[in-house]
Amino acid sequence: MSLYQINYNFHGYSTPTKKHSKVKAIITEVAGYADVAKQIIELAVNGAAQNRSYRRLTDFTDTIGNRVSGSHNLEMAIKYMYNALKQDGLDVYLEPVKIPHWIRGNESAEMVLPRAKRLAILGLSSSVATPPEGIEAEVLVVQSFEELKKRASEAQGKIVVFNQPFVSYGETVAYRLNGASEAAKLGAVATLIRSITPFSINSPHTGMQSYQNGVKQIPTACITLEDAELMQRMAQRGQKIVVRLTMDAKSLPAADSFNTVAEIKGWQHPEQVVLLSGHLDSWDVGQGAMDDGGGAMISWEALSLIRDLGLRPRRTLRTVLWTAEEQGGVGAQQYYDLHKVNISNFDLVMESDTGTFAPVALQFTGSGAARKVMEEVVKLLAPINTTKLEKHGEGTDISPWMQAGVPGASLHVADSRYFWFHHSEGDTMTVQNPRDMDLCSALWAVVAFVVGDLQDMLPR
Amino acid sequence: MSLYQINYNFHGYSTPTKKHSKVKAIITEVAGYADVAKQIIELAVNGAAQNRSYRRLTDFTDTIGNRVSGSHNLEMAIKYMYNALKQDGLDVYLEPVKIPHWIRGNESAEMVLPRAKRLAILGLSSSVATPPEGIEAEVLVVQSFEELKKRASEAQGKIVVFNQPFVSYGETVAYRLNGASEAAKLGAVATLIRSITPFSINSPHTGMQSYQNGVKQIPTACITLEDAELMQRMAQRGQKIVVRLTMDAKSLPAADSFNTVAEIKGWQHPEQVVLLSGHLDSWDVGQGAMDDGGGAMISWEALSLIRDLGLRPRRTLRTVLWTAEEQGGVGAQQYYDLHKVNISNFDLVMESDTGTFAPVALQFTGSGAARKVMEEVVKLLAPINTTKLEKHGEGTDISPWMQAGVPGASLHVADSRYFWFHHSEGDTMTVQNPRDMDLCSALWAVVAFVVGDLQDMLPR
Structure with missing residues (x-):
């Protein structure tokens, strides 16, 4: 049974309208990429490119380590990737960005009462320092912003400890983002x-x-x-708890950095762009392998797979490795501000920043008409069992484009x-x-190539 | 169908022998404890004692923290438990033990080449210190003792890194126990x-x-x-790796400590003992909640449950909270040496030191005849679905008794x-x-009470 027939049956026996025939045309067009999708997948998963994105990520993180905004490591990471992408035969360029430069410095916390205990902490980005001798204060423990409000009169002069349960990252992160200012409004000395x-x-x-405007900035860390x-x-x-917190964090003037861009130019519409992305910066702990080395590497790998197969799409495939995502999508915002004048040429923006574990589905935000196309595209991923198209494509760095x-x-x-x-x-x-990572790369490459090669851009 | 019938059918229609009738007698005797077992379980799991062992553990660990051999914290822990057991109405006494006193001190490690990276380490007990300026040396990475042997000529002057895969604790711990001496034999400067x-x-x-006799003692830590x-x-x-390791660990003279003992005296055979146990000491990191606060608390809780129900068995139920288990069962070995003269009066020795998570089964080592009795005892645990009797009771602290x-x-x-x-x-x-913890306590209490109250001691 052909795809045409499936569609015909699905729509019943009504006289085909113009819309119907357009849908049928897209179905047929996308189905025509089945062989090329298989080739990409085969190359990534079983072929010469097997394990390559993982190996690239290993070489990268083992060589550079973590790379927080403003650090020398981030500079080295950008140079490393610029060279690696060049050597891979891609068109590569850098776009300058000014990025935040916060330094953790030494930090420590210990419980003094009811007994001595060292507390493992990590100061939060942009936190101010404590005085050099630290802050020693009684603790007020709350489990929510609501409890803090109810106990507002107890917060003055205290270190507020937020012991909120983890519900979901999206919901619970509010405590990290706003905890310091909410506590400071009530006279807390740290959180x-x-x-x-x-x-x-x-x-x-x-x-x-984020410190709120007009609110006293107090030191803040996670325990x-x-x-x-x-x-x-x-x-x-009912035990009295006293904690001593010492942080010598500081914010320095904005640093110079770059978004790192690599392209396969489109043969027919080079000005039209399918954008793939991940961010190169990380935090200053761990190795930034998962967040977001993996996303950066599969966005590179997708271009390598397409280039290895000698494929060249109608439109340009552009991989952007953002800088300073962790500071609030700084590199990506500047990219948007700089390039939004060409927004009508941006066909699809893709971002991988929630890990490169076994892929389950593609998440997508777009018009109903665009979704219909994408539903056909993900069918090409049948060989790796990821034919599901879910709602809500997401990502800090592509959100300005999606909002527009x-x-x-x-x-x-x-x-x-x-x-x-x-x-x-x-x-x-x-x-x-x-x-x-092979599976993620394959998925990423198939989607980018096919969308970038269709006759028409995705309908808005 | 009565238990008698089950047994009769199982053995077929042969004329009952003396052995058969003895087995039947035990079955009947143990089955007679079904109601008391239910009472114990009900009290522990749904009754007034619900959550008590957890609460006791929380109060204990929150108050004391960790308590490594030789530390002031371990002294405080013993005092705390002595008082708590007394207040609980049990017969309590302390038995002095000399225990090892090793102090971790400051320690750190960093990779110097091929790039700077801090390495998280924990020095191993009884490790010697490095010189004050640390040891900086090239690294030899091996995955097994076999590989170390093959590459023996490369070890001289190196820091040997063992990167053995985790197979099982019992198997893999050999690297921690013997790694330093095995590397030192080949001229390594640290592991x-x-x-x-x-x-x-x-x-x-x-x-x-453990350092081997006659082998140079070199600093050793886990990464x-x-x-x-x-x-x-x-x-x-093929990258050259250089690491700098600094440890100022030291071994001090043996410290004074105690095994903490609490009892319910037997009414008929007070000299005969069912021993329950866990250890009070821990390492100097974490809070020693799992290893082995939990084991200590359920061994206390078992006595509390029995006392709360006004039960008193024929034999003495004795809970021993060992000291310095982590240094190789030091308190338990001394206890054995002191009390082995009465070995014929030790009915059953019990130890909980592999966590107090959801109980799955009782593990048991003993003669075939004893196993037959225990198989009946665990049937009493049907209300909490833990009627399985597995082979091989185990535990560092009860092993001298079991070996005897x-x-x-x-x-x-x-x-x-x-x-x-x-x-x-x-x-x-x-x-x-x-x-x-309630389930573990219930299981522990039922087994201890019933074994301690049977007409006869378990057959050897």
Whole structure:
């Protein structure tokens, strides 16, 4: 049974309208890529490119290590990737970006009462320092912003410990982002926030936080799930808890950096772009293998697979390796500001930044008409069992484009442990798997190539 | 159908022998404890004692923290438990023991080449220090003792990194125990050993190690799974790896400590003993909640449950909270040496030291005749679905008794994550669960009471 027939049956026996025949045309056109999709997948998963994206990620992270915004390591990472992409025969260029430069410095915390205990902490990005001798203060433990409000009168002069349960990253991260300012409004002198993770081996996690305008800036760090629970129990017993926090973090003037761009130029519409992306920066702990070395590598690998097969699409395939994503998508925002004048030429923006574990589906945001096309495209992924198209493509770095109406796509991967490692010392090559990365690369390459080669851009 | 009938059918229609009638008598006798077993279980799991062993463990670990052999914390822990057991109305006494006193001191390691990277380490117990300026040396990475032998000529002057895969704790721990001496024999200047765990969030694990007689003592520490794999990859690339290791560990003269003993005296044979046990000491990282606060608390809780119900068995139920188990069962060995003269009065020795997660079965070592009795005893645990009797009771602290022929029992728990936390900062209350501890306590109490109350001691 041909694809044409499936579609005909699905729509019943009504006289084909113009819309119907357009849909049928797309179905036929996309189905025509079945062989090329198989070739890409075969090359990535069983062929000469097997394990390549994993090997590239290993070489990269083992050589550079982590690479936080403003660091020398991030500079080296960009040089490393510029050279690697060049050597891979791609068109490569750098676009300058000014990025935040915050330095953690030395930091420590210890419980003084009811007994001495060292607390494992990670200061949060853009946190101010404590005085050199540290801050020693009594602790107020709360489990939510609501509880903090109810106990507002108790916060003055205290270190507020947020022991919020982990619900989901999207929901629970609000405590890390806003905890310091919410506590400072009530006179707190510092905040210690339970790390945003469902699981811990006494592992603190760092991340971004935002001071609100007009609110006193107080030092803020994440503690471990274990220590947050410990202090909760002590508070429940009515024990007085005193903690000494010392941080000599500082913010320096903005640093020079770059978005790293590599392309396969389109043969027919070089000005039209399918954009693939991941970010090169990481936090200053762990190795940034998962977040987001993996996303960067599969976005490179996709171009390599297409180039290896001697394929060249109608439109340009452009891989952008963002800088300073972790500081709030700084590189990506500047990229958008610079290139939005050409927004009508941006066909699809893709981002991988939630891990490169076993792919489950493609997530997609776009018009109903665009979704119909994408539903056909993911059918080409049948050889790797990832033919599901889910709602809501997402990603910090592609969101400006999606908000302006450009179709966006992201990877849904089997990421049950993602937040165990995220922004912690546990983000290393040990959590990555070569085959999973091959599958992600194959998916990424097929989607980018086919969308970039269709007669028409995706309908907005 | 009565138990008698089951047995009769099982043995067929042969004329009952003396042995058969004895077996039948035991079946009948043990079955007579069904109601008391239900009472114990009900009290522990749904009654007034619900969550009590968990709460006791929480209060204990939150108050004391970790308690390594020779530390002030271990002294405080013994005082704490002595008072708590007294207040619980039990007969309590302390038996003095001399125990090892090793102090970790400051320790750090960093990779110098091929790039700078801090390595998370935990020095191993009884390790010697490095010179104050540390040891900086090239690294030799091996995956097994066999590989070390093959590459013996390369070890001179090197820091040997053992990157052995985790097979099982019992098998893989040989690298931690013997790694230093095996490397020192070949001229190595220090060893860094991959932590003995199947999973890591860059978490180092400590533990015991043993220097061999006549072999130079070199500094030895565990590194993380992640860093061991990193150095393996670097070595495979042919990169020169240099590490600087600094440890100021030291061994002090033996310290004074105690085994803590609490009893319910037997009414008929007070000199005969069913011994329940766990150890009070821990490592100097984490909180010693799992290893072995949980085992200590259920061994206390078992007595509390029996006392709460106004039960008093024929024989004495004796809970011993060992000291310095982690240094090689030091307290338990002394206890054996002191009390082996009465070995004929030791009915059953029980130890919980592999976690107090959901109980799965009782493990038992003893004669075939004793096993027959125990098979009936565990049937009383039907209300909590733990009627399985497995082979091989085990435990560092009861092994001298078992080797001398005393029946031994231990808990088999659903411990899939036990070694993730074991001897690391992750051994905290967060890994414990109140209901699991109730189930363990109930099982422990039923077995101890029934064995301690049967007409006869278990046959050797």
